[in-house]
Amino acid sequence: MTTSTPTAEGLPGRPSAAVRASSFLHRHPRLRLAGLLSAPMLWLVVAYLGSLAVMFVTAFWRLDTGGFVAVLDRTPSLQNFTELLTEDVYRRVALRTLGIAAVVTVVDTLVALPMAFYMAKVASPRTRKVLVALVLTPLWASYLVKAYAWRTMLAEDGVVNWALGPVGGRGPGFGVAATAITLGYLWLPYMILPVFAGLERIPDSLLEASGDLGGTAGRTFRSVVLPLLFPSIVAGSIFTFSLTLGDYIAVKIVGGSTQMFANVIYDNIGVAGNLPFAAAAAVFPVVAILLYLALVRRTGALDNL
């Protein structure tokens, strides 16, 4: 694109500073790029990645609580990590957290599959729009309110016990099961949406072809839909998995005395004031999530996020 710049000599009057600056920038695209990148990169690289680096370094420090006053010992040591890896209590909490993450992921997948399938392939276009809106709306509702809602549901004189009472049943009360239910509830839309998007991408003709070739609905689902949908399910599982690993709030609201791994991190900052130990503990979920991402990379799930 060529422009006849009105800044040429001989024209009466000088262009304003803003116009001169903008035409100077127009002639220097590299400078424009540098200007555009400076602030976001300063923020994300220097401030954010810098913070992560500080956290990583802090993880190798130690808070010496031997004396009357806790002293920060800045000589690098692996002691925080050894403590986290060898002490039984941390291993139990870590395994419990991974177990809850797995259960939440499986339950959410089982709930999301029929809902997403109905939305994408059975419902009329108008119903589909309404259903998508109905699934999306609770995403905007506050996280805390949703966790709190399950506290009122599962309380001793709550809705669940009231509803199950006449048939002689009882809710699980506050504990591990309640935590899994609440987390499954919180992350359900994060599973429905990628699965729905994946189903929408599968052309109806494929399903019809399978039917024409004699495949039953069940067979078509197993042999055609599921393999094509797998990357979307994995994409959803990244959310359910990663969000569960980092959660320490829901478990405080509905978990009774149950502890998740993120509670170890939080409690060391809040009560103990042991930032190095918390930072070391925070490295574990990051490693777990990076491992999971590396594991699922080949499924193509990352393109479905």
Add this chain to the structure above:
Amino acid sequence: MSLSARARLLLRLATFGGLAVIYVPLLVVLVNSFNPSKTFGWPPSGFTTQWWSRAASNPGAREALLTSVEIALAATALALVLGSMAAFAVARYRWFGRETVSFLVVLPIALPGIVTGIALNSAFSAGGVALGFLTVVVGHATFCIVVVYNNVLARLRRTGTTLEEASADLGASTLQTFLHVTFPQLRGALLAGGLLAFALSFDEIVVTQFTISAGLQTLPIWIFANLFRPNQAPVVNVVAAALVVASVIPVYLANRLSEGNGGGRI
């Protein structure tokens, strides 16, 4: 796909059963805010609006709401500027390292909030920065950049540069082209991204807990602090119910936005 009537019925039941599970807890919160019993046992023992008027005049909740809105507005403004700049750099220029920007931008939201929280907390404490209003804004803006970035980037890729070139060919300066051609094209994407950023910031509790000073409370912090106090339960109930009702507003706005111009992305 040809499904038997039974399969269709089962799918429909599963869908509406799932929706019921999604909405019943939220409805219970709404109903409970009118429950006159102070222990909030189910079923409600009657109907009262006294908790709503008590909550409306609760100074702690009102102040926390104001703080939340101020922080969300500041974080959204920062995210709009930073996210748009990054999106322009990626969409309109070829350069070394372009591919890593998307990864870098999504990182603060992909990692668990507690990691972002600890990282910022360690950096602030290492740098001797006192926690307060501004540190919360910094924390929130960091994970809000991605929603603005995604929206603006998608829009820039779709609109291309033809209109801008036409504007330049017709003699407009870069500034005029930006103000009269580029910006109006982006308005919907900026609104959608800003709406999401505001909602994310308004709802955030984890990063807030690690970046806020003891004296300051956002609304989620206030709710969490009062959740386990029995005598505050009525007010917490009302605030929770109000937030459930308020969550319809962004859905409505997002719907209005998407009707005009293609919709937003998370």
